[in-house]
Amino acid sequence: MRDVAIIGVGMNKWGELWEKSMRDIYVEAALLAIEDAGVDHIDSMYVGCMTSGLFVGQEHLGSLMADYLNVTPIPATRIESACASGGVALRHGFIEVGSGMSDIVLVGGVEKMCDVGGGEATYALSTAADQEYECYQGVTFPGLYALMAHRHMHLHGTTQEQLAHVAVKNHDHGSMNPLAQYPFKVTLEQVLSSVMIADPLRILDCSPITDGAAAAILCPLEMAKKFTKKPVVQIIGSGQATDTIALHTREDMSWLGATARAAEVAYKMAGVGPDDLDLVEAHDCFTIAEICVIEALGLVDRGQGGKAAESGLTALGGKIPVNVSGGLKAKGHPVGATGVAQVVEMVEQLRGEVGERQVEGARVGLTQTMGGTGGSTAVHIFRRV
Amino acid sequence: MRDVAIIGVGMNKWGELWEKSMRDIYVEAALLAIEDAGVDHIDSMYVGCMTSGLFVGQEHLGSLMADYLNVTPIPATRIESACASGGVALRHGFIEVGSGMSDIVLVGGVEKMCDVGGGEATYALSTAADQEYECYQGVTFPGLYALMAHRHMHLHGTTQEQLAHVAVKNHDHGSMNPLAQYPFKVTLEQVLSSVMIADPLRILDCSPITDGAAAAILCPLEMAKKFTKKPVVQIIGSGQATDTIALHTREDMSWLGATARAAEVAYKMAGVGPDDLDLVEAHDCFTIAEICVIEALGLVDRGQGGKAAESGLTALGGKIPVNVSGGLKAKGHPVGATGVAQVVEMVEQLRGEVGERQVEGARVGLTQTMGGTGGSTAVHIFRRV
Numbered sequence: 001m002r003d004v005a006i007i008g009v010g011m012n013k014w015g016e017l018w019e020k021s022m023r024d025i026y027v028e029a030a031l032l033a034i035e036d037a038g039v040d041h042i043d044s045m046y047v048g049c050m051t052s053g054l055f056v057g058q059e060h061l062g063s064l065m066a067d068y069l070n071v072t073p074i075p076a077t078r079i080e081s082a083c084a085s086g087g088v089a090l091r092h093g094f095i096e097v098g099s100g101m102s103d104i105v106l107v108g109g110v111e112k113m114c115d116v117g118g119g120e121a122t123y124a125l126s127t128a129a130d131q132e133y134e135c136y137q138g139v140t141f142p143g144l145y146a147l148m149a150h151r152h153m154h155l156h157g158t159t160q161e162q163l164a165h166v167a168v169k170n171h172d173h174g175s176m177n178p179l180a181q182y183p184f185k186v187t188l189e190q191v192l193s194s195v196m197i198a199d200p201l202r203i204l205d206c207s208p209i210t211d212g213a214a215a216a217i218l219c220p221l222e223m224a225k226k227f228t229k230k231p232v233v234q235i236i237g238s239g240q241a242t243d244t245i246a247l248h249t250r251e252d253m254s255w256l257g258a259t260a261r262a263a264e265v266a267y268k269m270a271g272v273g274p275d276d277l278d279l280v281e282a283h284d285c286f287t288i289a290e291i292c293v294i295e296a297l298g299l300v301d302r303g304q305g306g307k308a309a310e311s312g313l314t315a316l317g318g319k320i321p322v323n324v325s326g327g328l329k330a331k332g333h334p335v336g337a338t339g340v341a342q343v344v345e346m347v348e349q350l351r352g353e354v355g356e357r358q359v360e361g362a363r364v365g366l367t368q369t370m371g372g373t374g375g376s377t378a379v380h381i382f383r384r385v
Numbered sequence: 386m387r388d389v390a391i392i393g394v395g396m397n398k399w400g401e402l403w404e405k406s407m408r409d410i411y412v413e414a415a416l417l418a419i420e421d422a423g424v425d426h427i428d429s430m431y432v433g434c435m436t437s438g439l440f441v442g443q444e445h446l447g448s449l450m451a452d453y454l455n456v457t458p459i460p461a462t463r464i465e466s467a468c469a470s471g472g473v474a475l476r477h478g479f480i481e482v483g484s485g486m487s488d489i490v491l492v493g494g495v496e497k498m499c500d501v502g503g504g505e506a507t508y509a510l511s512t513a514a515d516q517e518y519e520c521y522q523g524v525t526f527p528g529l530y531a532l533m534a535h536r537h538m539h540l541h542g543t544t545q546e547q548l549a550h551v552a553v554k555n556h557d558h559g560s561m562n563p564l565a566q567y568p569f570k571v572t573l574e575q576v577l578s579s580v581m582i583a584d585p586l587r588i589l590d591c592s593p594i595t596d597g598a599a600a601a602i603l604c605p606l607e608m609a610k611k612f613t614k615k616p617v618v619q620i621i622g623s624g625q626a627t628d629t630i631a632l633h634t635r636e637d638m639s640w641l642g643a644t645a646r647a648a649e650v651a652y653k654m655a656g657v658g659p660d661d662l663d664l665v666e667a668h669d670c671f672t673i674a675e676i677c678v679i680e681a682l683g684l685v686d687r688g689q690g691g692k693a694a695e696s697g698l699t700a701l702g703g704k705i706p707v708n709v710s711g712g713l714k715a716k717g718h719p720v721g722a723t724g725v726a727q728v729v730e731m732v733e734q735l736r737g738e739v740g741e742r743q744v745e746g747a748r749v750g751l752t753q754t755m756g757g758t759g760g761s762t763a764v765h766i767f768r769r770v
Contacts, residue, residue: 001485054439057508057516060756060757062433064630064695066627074627080445080447100386100484101386101480128444129445130449132406135442229398241457242459242461261460375445376445
């Protein structure tokens with residue numbers, strides 16, 4: 001396979017975008033990425049999106065987005081892997097460029113979640129869980145992650161305060177990201193006194209419902225300098241893995257096996273390990289998720305994730321900053337876009353472009369995104385060339 | 386890229402499968418393909434499916450199907466391209482094997498459509514059209530294809546009888562396919578006197594609502610003989626293309642630009658042309674669709690598609706048999722599975738395994754599947770090695 005670079009990224013302001021439709025926000029992000037890359041055409045496109053059928057009554061996003069981006073008749077493929085859709089879409093752009101099938105590939109992600117009511121949104125998201133064994137019982141995603149949190153507390157002594165520290169950290173980071181949905185700080189007291197959603201998860205332990213899109217332009221590494229004068233970022237590792245879709249069938253509900261597996265594959269391909277990373281964008285759909293993810297990525301030992309945010313290890317300026325973008329927690333979580341937005345942050349960090357939230361001297365970073373309670377995961381590793 | 390072979394295929398009996406859930410029918414087809422291929426593991430999987438969120442309240446099919454097929458933690462990706470989902474999934478399996486990323490890849494397709502009522506099914510399928518400009522006006526897919534049919538009649542003199550001949554032919558073929566949903570013949574009189582759905586399309590001009598799945602196993606051509614003693618079928622061409630999602634924005638509503646483009650790419654890659662084909666599996670979701678498709682594939686001149694079934698050109702024993710499997714019309718149309726089921730027929734035909742509906746001496750064939758009114762298309766060309 002050919003080496004693959006990312007030469008452009010784009011993301012619009014996330015939030016409740018009542019005045020824009022799904023196609024509008026996708027095209028906005030795609031055009032930003034195209035402009036950033038300096039390309040005059042694209043050869044192929046991927047659209048990561050979880051459940052636009054339920055959110056806005058629209059499938060067939062390959063055709064729709066190619067049409068509205070005015071790039072027909074190029075191949076355009078919609079990838080769905082629940083909340084990991086964007087990360088899995090990136091992997092397929094990586095494979096397509098690597099294979100030689102296409103040179104310039106746009107990988108976008110999008111979700112328009114705010115056009116439905118809260119109950120409908122909860123239902124739409126629940127389709128990432130096992131419909132016949134989980135949803136049928138009435139469980140929702142806050143409920144499933146609450147089970148994971150309780151298990152983690154039971155096995156490892158993790159505390160509610162440690163969960164809250166993840167939210168405080170990511171909002172600290174997000175307060176420096178003008179594109180974030182909630183670019184403000186929260187205090188530990190605010191998190192711990194916020195309304196309980198599913199014990200032990202409070203509202204400020206949860207990522208929000210968001211409209212948003214993000215996009216990246218990939219090309220063969222050897223062509224990258226033809227298009228851009230900016231520093232080139234290479235994708236040096238890609239891992240994708242699955243786990244059981246239902247939480248109750250796993251040996252340890254608080255261990256993310258698919259993340260561990262995808263990371264193993266990506267580390268091996270990249271020839272780096274956790275100690276080589278300068279920053280990580282991880283899937284903090286709930287505070288407990290970040291805790292479990294950093295363990296599965298090997299950033300901390302198993303069971304030690306709860307202490308990481310509390311101790312400052314994963315904060316900007318700490319040993320391994322996690323979610324400097326604000327993460328899903330503060331930046332927002334338009335599920336299909338999240339995996340691509342992680343790449344936007346990563347590329348801008350590795351180029352040194354993000355201002356006050358810059359990780360100084362960042363050269364190597366990792367993104368991790370997962371679907372459902374971790375039934376699917378994509379991990380990518382990036383290096384500034 | 387490496388050369389890619391198909392070494393196993395599988396498909397179960399299609400129909401209204403009340404006693405089985407979506408995961409059951411997918412796993413059945415996947416196991417048949419694995420057994421047919423003689424492999425003891427798979428490295429990666431694709432699941433083509435259009436809108437399981439709306440049909441059965443379940444997304445995240447990569448994780449679900451990997452789980453129920455007991456192949457976690459391999460990468461598993463759900464591909465959506467409306468009714469072309471299966472064909473686009475095949476293309477991604479082809480790219481992944483070709484790239485060297487994986488050796489043995491299972492490409493499956495599935496749709497469980499009969500668990501909802503007719504109105505809900507019509508709504509679910511309408512999400513393949515432009516929600517904001519088409520569905521909002523109340524138009525459904527029979528209505529959209531009826532517009533295409535009227536345009537074709539107006540421009541080219543195509544008749545209602547010619548449409549009906551497509552149905553008669555495909556049911557003739559389907560009567561020889563024991564896995565078909567409707568394995569029986571229909572007469573021209575029966576088609577022409579069947580209930581009108583959307584003028585000029587009658588119920589027997591329409592493909593049915595179906596539960597079904599299909600699967601294929603891909604591997605590098607050079608490894609194929611390690612696994613199977615059966616004749617090896619190579620994928621020699623792959624094309625994927627898009628068109629505007631909405632019908633009204635095309636220059637000619639009866640011309641399938643994405644099919645023409647995908648075919649052009651696939652022919653070029655394969656080094657063959659329409660005259661080299663021994664058989665074609667085409668997307669006859671409505672009788673008019675087959676007429677438009679065979680024109681866009683270059684099997685007949687533009688405007689001449691109506692005469693093809695009438696004259697016997699596209700029947701078994703004719704110059705270029707189209708839809709010897711029975712097509713979507715008689716075999717059924719579980720939308721996400723259709724593109725993969727075409728491959729099942731193609732591989733079994735090229736191996737010479739299908740009994741009375743065998744195209745004698747078939748060596749080279751083409752499959753074409755499309756989403757919506759042709760907003761996305763995948764075309765593949767196959768050769769018996």
